[in-house]
Amino acid sequence: MSKVMKREEQRVEDTWNLASIFESDDAFERELKDIEKYLDKGEKFKEGIDSKEMLLEALETEREISEKASKLYVYAHLKHDQDTSNDTYTAMEGRVRSVLVKVNTAWSFLTPTIMNIDEETLNEWAQDDSLKEFKFDLEKLNAKRAHVLSDKEENILAQSSEVTGSPTQTYMMFNNADLEFPDVVDGEGNKHPLSQGTFIDHVKSDDRVRRQSAYENLYATYRGFENTISSTLQGVVSAHAFEASVRGYKSSRHQALSKNFIPESVYDNLVKTVNDNLHLLHKYTELRKRILGLDELKMYDMYTPLVRDVEFDMTYENAKEWMLKSLEPMGEEFTDIVKEGLENRWVDVYENKGKRSGAYSSGTYGTNPFILMNWTDSVNNLFTLTHEFGHSVHSYLSRKYQNSNQAGYSIFVAEVASNFNEALLADYMMKNLEDDKKKMYLLNEQLDGFRGSVFRQTMFAEFEHEIHTMKESGTPLTAGALNKLYGDLNKKYFGDSVSYDDNIATEWARIPHFYMNYYVYQYSTGYAAAQSLADQVLRGGKDVAERYMNEFLKKGSSDYPINVLKNAGVDMTTTEPIENAMKVFERQLNELEALLDKAE
Template sequence: MAEVIKREEQKLENTWDLTSIFESDDAWEEAYKAVEQRIGEEEKFKNGIDSKETLLEVLEFDREISEAFGKIYVYAHLKHDQDTSNDTYSGLETRARSLGVSLSTALSFLTPAILAIPEDTLKEYAESEQLKEFKFDLEKLNTQRPHVLSDKEEQLLARAGEVMHTPTQVYGMFNNADLEFPSAVDKDGNEHTLTQGTYIDLLKSSDRTLRQSAYENLYSQYGQYKNTLSQTLAGEINTHVFSAQARNYHSSRHQALKNNHIPEEVYDNLVKTVNDNLHLLHRYTELRKEILELDSLKMYDVYTPLVKDVDFKVTYAEAEEWLLSALQPLGEEYVGIVKEGLDNRWVDVYENKGKRSGAYSSGTFGTNPYILMNWQDNVDNLFTLAHEFGHSVHSYYSRQNQTSNQSGYSIFVAEVASTFNEALLADYMFKKLEDKKKKLYLVNEQLEGFRGTVFRQTMFAEFEHKIHELREAGEPLTASRLNEVYGELNQKYFGESVDYDEYIDVEWARIPHFYMNYYVYQYATGYSAASSLSKQVLEGGSEVAERYINEFLKKGSSNYPIEILKNAGVNMADSEPIENAMKVFESQLDQFEELLAELK
């Protein structure tokens, strides 16, 4: 495996172009100072909001300064993530976060001030022509009345924001910049570079010695620091508990879901429905054990492809072709946006030393929707690219069709557009591939995608909720307790076919999403919604595709997320979409077994 290159060795065309945000760091500095100097203008509104004209003025000020700060923060965090070991951009990101805290503190009076307006009067203001762009925002504010504190209390919480973010910052810096792993060794004694970016690829190797070495070397390192990492995670959970208690929510989960107007039953329905169908995952792990002809299936065996001797490398150039073809059912305009992103350097493609691991889509109102990748030449990365472009085009449409105050979208719907693209890609590839072994490989990838997106993320959701409940009950989150909870869940989900070891118990220490406050369950709910919507588009043609784009992708946060999805064609208020997703997984298992039998 090739040595990971340095950032300065990347070819320009393979990196994202951030000059469209700021031409230089000096331009960023000027914008930073401009926002910094505007903090204080809000003082004139602190005597009260006594008319709809004053309300409009303060809301427009909030929107304008927030738009300017958004660009400052996005530029700094993208620069930081492209090389986390670069002190200059670490400094810029730290300053951007500090500015964000200052801005939040300055504007912390706004919600209490608006809610000081009598409810009926605020409703009357919201109905006026002048405030039509803020009508839904004001409606949502009215629902928050029980959880908004006094002006001084809100200001204190805003000032605490930077301190409360410390556990996440410490974990991120340790996990991405400081933590290094011993090389993995294959059966012939050759060393392979082990990083966050190469780990899963190594686990997919047909060389079991290499898989075991990568697995044990990675988790041994996390295990070495498990006590420290248990405290960074405990620190993050403490901030969630503190915030929920301070704002009069009955639990951390209540606050996290209420902020997006998601009933807690959605979370419980997901966990219950997935638990009711764990026999399907157990069937899959048993099938994996049989196909790999193993007496003992280990956790380092659960990623390796079940289809051997298939040359199915996908270069980045080939991935572009697959992607543009697969997305044709969404129409010329949609495909044109993706092509623009590919041609105009929205994507930072390859791994380099210090680069943040994983993949994501990021940006803000007035910027391109950038994509971070750590590209490896395989089908998995092709699907990741499709996934991230789902996010990016969703963001593009929302920002083009909504004002900045409603151009973002709830995390509850965030994973729908991304998983939708993966479903279209899988359908297209299966139809176009002629080689049955490649088809078998693709179905294996779909099974793996489902396992990772629905079963695995629901397991994460159970873990996350359990540790919040433990902390809320007063129990300390020690490394041994976290290991115990995670280990038990892992065994429940993967079943008796897997022979467990102590290494997997510390996997919680590797998962950055546990620092994101009840985020992970939405991968599973989003997959289920996407499964239904993609099926509708593939079967219903251009009219249904237009409904998906117009009623979902363009809506941003202009309505409650459950209502947006309902208008687009799927109702997430009950367990039916989750049950239907389980049927998809079962049918893929059947398809896999049928293809396997044909090839014997």
């Protein structure tokens, strides 16, 4: 095993350039101290805003402080993440968080104060040229006016948030800190520690005894606490239903989707279209059973790779070449941004002691994007790098073409650009690889990604909507009811090729996303939209690529997310994008089956 280097041993060119944010820690400290002067700048607006000039001043001041605060946070959290063992930067991040809490508290009055302006007056002011940069923001505020309560009622709800949030906090503490699992035993009798983090690695093993041991030990532990966990889940669903009712929404789902102005038909279309295409997932499980040579395909056999013993090393230098080639259909403007990132130290490439694990794209308005990697020479890291550059180019262009108040984008569209990049990479590699085993490996990875991001997340979405509907109709969310619902959904989704047991029926107990109020469906819609857009670009050429650039990547949050996607070529209010994505899945499934048959 190679030695993990210390931070100071990294080559400078392999690290991100945080001096592009602040030239030194001293410059950061001066800005951090300076930002506190903004704490009092909102006082003049608290008693009310009585003119469009005053409204403009308030919005511009709040935008200015938001830009400054975001740069401080990004610098501190990146410094911390590059070496979490460095106490200086741990303390720096903590101090920034404390200051940001003060700033956010000091300016929390702004939205309620704007909402105190009557609707007709606010609409009239919003038409003025002086407020054109904030017109859409004000339009969105007005659109939610019907669900804003009186100051007294809003204050009561705010104070009750700690109580209504308690079930989530209890579950997260229990799930992350208190749960302990028995060791996994492999086929040779060796023991391995089992945790939330190691579970997937165990069930990916080619040792079936090890897979079964991990699966049974994990879910047996959850079954021992299913009544407790059903109580915390019922508590958070009750909180969702309570707030939706108090605010005058039709349902919990109506409130959750309204935050991003997403029609409920999008949710229903997703579930219906995926259900209409479950025969493809059933075909996949049948293929998995055949290739693995199993009499019974169990749920713990669902993650182990179908294609093994494939040497597919990928150095960082080679990965950059593959990525750039695969993105050429997007044109020079797009690839020049990627080249800039590679050449100007956007990427922190290699692992070092104390560095945060995983990968992400970060940054804010006024900075370039920053990508954290922990590079190992694997093709999976190539896909991760390409994925994160999708986020980074999206952020770069949104910040370049939008003002800071509209440069961000909602979670509904956040994963589109990253998965779009991966789709282009997969297509390019399939066309240019000569080794069939490598092609099979890639197809297996693509199919498993689709299964996890579309089929499985839609199953989660169906479960989540059903439990909210049950609660809103007065049906208790007992452990028995949740097990029955979740077990039946697994049987429907994965089909007759799978031999089921009681363990999988308890999986709902380990999914933290069910505490996040209609969040999971966006993984499915984002993935499907990305597949559909990538297919359009590959088939349609330069004009389609430019449409994607101009109508999606550059738009930020300057329009409703559903409109941004529609203008880019994907209408999520219809079933077409999901159906198109299913065609991609079917094509890849047929390609894998053909290659596997050829290899036999």
